[in-house]
Amino acid sequence: MRPVLRALGLWLAVVAVFAAKTWLSLRVIDRPAPLADILVGELLTFAPWLPLAPLALLAARRFPLVGEGRGRHLVVLLGVGVGLALAHVVLGVVLAALVRGEWWPLPELLEQVRQTIPRAVGPHLVVYAALVAVAHALAFRRDAEARARRAAALEGALARAERDRLRMQLHPHFLFNTLHAVSALMTRDVAGARRMIAGLSELLRISLDDDDDDVPLARELEILDLYLRIQQTRFADRLTVTIDVEPAARAARVPKLLLQPLVENAIRHGVEPRAGGGALELEARRRGDRLHLELRDDGAGLSSRAREGVGLGNTRARLEKSYPGDHRFSLAPRDGGGVVVGIDLPFRAE
Incomplete structure (x- = not known):
């Protein structure tokens, strides 16, 4: 539950940042708009990423851009990105219609999607690329932590082995000295x-x-x-x-x-x-x-x-x-x- 809440909080923070940017941009060009309308618009823009973002992260983990096959993985990730960007456009158009209380016939819906694709696919691909980068960063962090744990465990094992070696060194030394004393005592x-x-x-x-x-x-x-x-x-x-x-x-x-x-x-x-x-x-x-x-x-x-x-x-x-x-x-x-x-x-x- 906690990771879900963190992801939702991050998503809301991104929405707030983009809403603030849009609000300031409109004020600069002297075309102010109500902040509530801007927030709704940004929510509609980023809402489809709620179900799509896990798919992007899953694809990035499944096809990492490191190691063997990274060229093939890059092609796969580009294909997934285009597919998710198109899916985002469709979901965004449908969601906007539902919010406005309208429902277009299928031909009109497809036409609206066609008109939205040229201006929306590019930004959505940028968001997708950011998600892939985040997934790789998290993977690198997990790998680094795992290596650090393995290194610490190995260091601890080596230290224990060295302590055992030093302790075992005492046994023959002590045994020799004591047996020497026994032999000296044996005669008397x-x-x-x-x-x-x-x-x-x-x-x-x-x-x-x-x-x-x-x-x-x-x-x-x-x-x-x-x-x-x-x-x-x-x-x-x-x-x-x-x-x-x-x-x-x-x-x-x-x-x-x-x-x-x-x-x-x-x-x-x-x-x-x-x-x-x-x-x-x-x-x-x-x-x-x-x-x-x-x-x-x-x-x-x-x-x-x-x-x-x-x-x-x-x-x-x-x-x-x-x-x-x-x-x-x-x-x-x-x-x-x-x-x-x-x-x-x-x-x-x-």
Whole structure:
């Protein structure tokens, strides 16, 4: 219903424009006429296009002037245009007779049509050409919108594929590091090594089960907890972990496996080299429409991490893919020793 009302409104606007033009033209040549009579005349002129315009638009869509066969389509459209112009003349003559309350015998009606054709067919062909142009413009717009939708879908698919590639890159890296730790533990604590393998199996199962690019922070913390259990088995009381997460922050969606490589990096470079171990502190806060994450360790600092490895490089790339230009990722020395990793993201809930 709405497209019909829009088409009717456009038609009335065209009638109003032509009526105004005729009224002004008559005043310029000092032959003024009542505006109501002019409106009636323009309505009679354009009224036949109400049933004929859809036929013109249909012909333009069926025989487009682009692509293969456009020469043949042009001939067809010209033929349709002449036919519609003649039909407009006939309808206009009949409609004018009905409005005046007259009805001519068929010979007189045909004669009236014959006299009207020379002065009316040309303008009607111009209107027809305008309708064909409008139909092509609408078709071009639809095609452009469809191409834009396809391009956006393809871009989204490529971005998801790249995020998946980056995420899957973490699995062999994490698996290698953990198995290396298991092998080192096997010689002195077989039971602990077995617990690490069991925890590793559960962690891999959970991390590979979900297909989502991002998960609620609460879910990410569950995955991180499995990883920390593995590390607690390895380090025992040499590793202290403190996690402080605001309840309001738990619903925020974050890239899956965002925290694990950062914690792994902190343990490997901050806790492991120290004979006495070390401590990790993780905080998550919601600040308006932003989520702020901060991971701190009390290790040796940035000097031992001058070369960015797979974990940090992967994290940077994933954040850029997920939040292009709308995130912050920083590493800085911590007062008193250690490193602070800060992440600022848009707060996106479920």
